[in-house]
Amino acid sequence: MLETFETVAKAVADPSRMRILKLLEGGELCVCQIVAVLDLAPATVSRHLALLKTAGLLQQRRSGKWAYYRIADKEFNDYAQRFLALARASLVEDPTVAGDRRTLARVNAVPLAVLCQHGRATLGRDDEAAEANACRGEPA
Amino acid sequence: MLETFETVAKAVADPSRMRILKLLEGGELCVCQIVAVLDLAPATVSRHLALLKTAGLLQQRRSGKWAYYRIADKEFNDYAQRFLALARASLVEDPTVAGDRRTLARVNAVPLAVLCQHGRATLGRDDEAAEANACRGEPA
DNA sequence: ATATCAGTTTGTCATATGTCGAATTGACGC
DNA sequence: GCGTCAATTCGACATATGACAAACTGATAT
Numbered sequence: 001m002l003e004t005f006e007t008v009a010k011a012v013a014d015p016s017r018m019r020i021l022k023l024l025e026g027g028e029l030c031v032c033q034i035v036a037v038l039d040l041a042p043a044t045v046s047r048h049l050a051l052l053k054t055a056g057l058l059q060q061r062r063s064g065k066w067a068y069y070r071i072a073d074k075e076f077n078d079y080a081q082r083f084l085a086l087a088r089a090s091l092v093e094d095p096t097v098a099g100d101r102r103t104l105a106r107v108n109a110v111p112l113a114v115l116c117q118h119g120r121a122t123l124g125r126d127d128e129a130a131e132a133n134a135c136r137g138e139p140a
Numbered sequence: 141m142l143e144t145f146e147t148v149a150k151a152v153a154d155p156s157r158m159r160i161l162k163l164l165e166g167g168e169l170c171v172c173q174i175v176a177v178l179d180l181a182p183a184t185v186s187r188h189l190a191l192l193k194t195a196g197l198l199q200q201r202r203s204g205k206w207a208y209y210r211i212a213d214k215e216f217n218d219y220a221q222r223f224l225a226l227a228r229a230s231l232v233e234d235p236t237v238a239g240d241r242r243t244l245a246r247v248n249a250v251p252l253a254v255l256c257q258h259g260r261a262t263l264g265r266d267d268e269a270a271e272a273n274a275c276r277g278e279p280a
Numbered sequence: 281a282t283a284t285c286a287g288t289t290t291g292t293c294a295t296a297t298g299t300c301g302a303a304t305t306g307a308c309g310c
Numbered sequence: 311g312c313g314t315c316a317a318t319t320c321g322a323c324a325t326a327t328g329a330c331a332a333a334c335t336g337a338t339a340t
């Protein structure tokens with residue numbers, strides 16, 4: 001259907017959403033991690049994730065207070081997996097995507113109990129003391 | 141570049157433009173043929189075609205008063221040909237696309253001197269007398 | 281040079297979209 | 311039950327976008 005194609009195509013035709021997809025290629029992430037990397041409001045990220053999920057590009061699970069999103073591994077419609085393949089083959093050396101990955105590494109070095117409370121501001125404090133893990137302590 | 145990806149993705153993420161791409165898979169067309177099939181204002185079609193061309197998805201040539209567009213056969217950027225391949229594999233049995241192709245067959249049965257002057261209205265008059273060819277009489 | 285024609289550009293309008301702040305919802309701890 | 315936290319939904323705003331009409335541009339015929 002033309003409408004489905006449009007829905008999926010529009011989903012990847014936004015830079016913020018494309019950045020999310022490239023982040024998730026590395027594996028499932030908690031919303032708060034995506035928020036910290038992209039430095040966008042949680043409402044914005046939540047809206048983007050919902051749109052990607054509606055387009056059949058992502059899957060979601062909840063664990064306690066946290067929501068995790070990952071790249072869809074099923075065929076939810078005729079086009080999602082094709083666009084995911086195209087996205088995977090794209091932007092391989094893009095500086096924005098590469099920068100996001102570096103930021104994600106720093107995000108992952110911060111205990112999420114801290115990240116969830118103080119957001120991206122914690123990234124500049126490498127001397128922050130370690131705390132108990134929260135949402136990131138639960139692999140898929 | 142993320143910006144280029146966005147430009148190309150946005151170009152195919154619109155139904156009218158996707159219909160144009162599917163039409164052009166059958167070969168080069170004059171603007172007036174596309175106008176007749178899509179039943180959109182010439183200004184609208186012209187805007188869409190310009191956007192597709194900017195995205196590296198189409199090429200254009202002029203011949204007299206007429207402008208012809210065809211699917212790009214060169215790599216104008218990193219993504220255009222990838223999206224063209226995806227588009228070619230998509231909407232193969234879509235009813236809107238199929239209907240456009242049927243309409244195009246009827247458009248092609250009308251001499252373009254007539255079509256260019258009277259537009260889509262000529263499609264309902266199968267008894268129209270043949271006239272000299274105009275823009276369609278010039279194959280690539 | 282003038283008129284006609286086809287396509288393009290400009291201007292306008294209604295609608296869509298990305299973003300953020302506020303409000304809401306659901307999970308958790310006490 | 312209450313307070314806290316993370317994510318989601320809602321509302322508002324600025325900007326973008328698809329559509330059309332009008333104006334413009336370039337090609338052609340006379």
